[in-house]
Amino acid sequence: MSGGSFEVIADFWDEQVGEEGDAFHRLLVRPALFRVLGEVAGLDVLDLGCANGATSRALADLGARVTGVDISPRLIEHARRREAARPRGVRYMVGDAAHLPELPDASFDRITASMVLMDLEDAAGAIREAARLLRPGGRLVATLFHPCFQIPDGSSWLIERAVVDEQISVRVWRYREPSRTETVAKVDQPAPTVHYHRPLDWYASRLVESGLLIDALHEAYPDDAFAEHFPEAARRLSVIPGILVIGARKV
Ligand SMILES: C[S@@+](CC[C@H](N)C(=O)[O-])C[C@H]1O[C@@H](n2cnc3c(N)ncnc32)[C@H](O)[C@@H]1O
Numbered sequence: 001m002s003g004g005s006f007e008v009i010a011d012f013w014d015e016q017v018g019e020e021g022d023a024f025h026r027l028l029v030r031p032a033l034f035r036v037l038g039e040v041a042g043l044d045v046l047d048l049g050c051a052n053g054a055t056s057r058a059l060a061d062l063g064a065r066v067t068g069v070d071i072s073p074r075l076i077e078h079a080r081r082r083e084a085a086r087p088r089g090v091r092y093m094v095g096d097a098a099h100l101p102e103l104p105d106a107s108f109d110r111i112t113a114s115m116v117l118m119d120l121e122d123a124a125g126a127i128r129e130a131a132r133l134l135r136p137g138g139r140l141v142a143t144l145f146h147p148c149f150q151i152p153d154g155s156s157w158l159i160e161r162a163v164v165d166e167q168i169s170v171r172v173w174r175y176r177e178p179s180r181t182e183t184v185a186k187v188d189q190p191a192p193t194v195h196y197h198r199p200l201d202w203y204a205s206r207l208v209e210s211g212l213l214i215d216a217l218h219e220a221y222p223d224d225a226f227a228e229h230f231p232e233a234a235r236r237l238s239v240i241p242g243i244l245v246i247g248a249r250k251v
Helices: 010-017 021-039 054-061 072-087 122-135 200-208 223-228 230-236
Strands: 044-048 065-070 091-094 108-114 132-144 155-161 166-172 179-183 193-197 212-220 243-250
Touching: 010 072, 021 054, 021 108, 021 132, 021 166, 021 212, 021 223, 021 243, 044 122, 044 230, 054 065, 054 108, 065 072, 108 122, 122 200, 122 212, 132 179, 132 212, 155 200, 200 212, 200 243
Parallel strands: 044 065, 044 108, 065 091, 108 132
Antiparallel strands: 132 243, 155 166, 179 193, 212 243
C-alpha cells in the first residue's frame, strides 16, 4: 500500500498523539528510549518512522540536529505543519526506512526507531540501511513492543484472582515464526494498521549481520507517573515488561 497502513489513519494519529506524543509514549516509551540513547546534544540524529514528529521534536529539544523520515506522506505533512508552527530545525522527509538513497553513507551519529521496527515490512532492510547511514561508533536505538511478551494475536494477559491475591502472567501461543497482523490499537481508530512479529533472536541476528553490535537491552517498567495515569496497565507492566529497548553500535 502506498504510504503504508498509517497513511489511512494519519489525521486520526496526529490528533491522538498531538505535539508531544500520547501519554503511553511520554511516560513509558520515551524515558526508556532516552535512557538508552544518552546525550544527543550536538549530534546528527535520524528518527526512523517519525510519524507526526513527536519523538523528533523531543530529540531536537535536547539539542540534536534531527532528520525525521516516514513512509506516510500525510504524517510528514503533519510533522512539517507542526515544525512551521514552532520551528526547531527538524528536517522531515517521506521515505522508506529500508531504502534512503538521498541520505549519504555515514551521515548520522544516532538513529532512533521508536515503536517502528515491528511496523516495517522490510525491517531487515531498515537495519541494513541504518548500518550504512551510521558513522563508525554511531548507535541505533529502537524501542519496540516486547517481542517475547507482546505479540499481536500471539499473546494475552492472564490475571488470576484468588481471595487475597492475584497472579499476573502472559500466555504466549505463537512466538517462533515471524507473522503479520492487522490491529486496531486505539479506541475509534478508523482502520487497522499492519504489524510484524519477529522473535528476539531475529532482531539480534539482523543487527549483528549488519555490523551493529548490541550494547544495550533495556526493559521498561512503569514509574509512579505512569501508574497514576494508567493504574491497571501499571500493575501488569510492573510484573512483565511490555517495551524492549535495543541499542546497537556500528563497529
Ligand atoms: C507507531 S508509528 C511510530 C511512532 C513515532 N516513532 C513516534 O515516536 O511518535 C510507526 C510509524 O512507522 C511508519 N512506517 C511504516 N513503514 C515504514 C517504512 N517502510 N519506512 C518508514 N516509515 C515507516 C508508519 O508510517 C508510522 O508512522
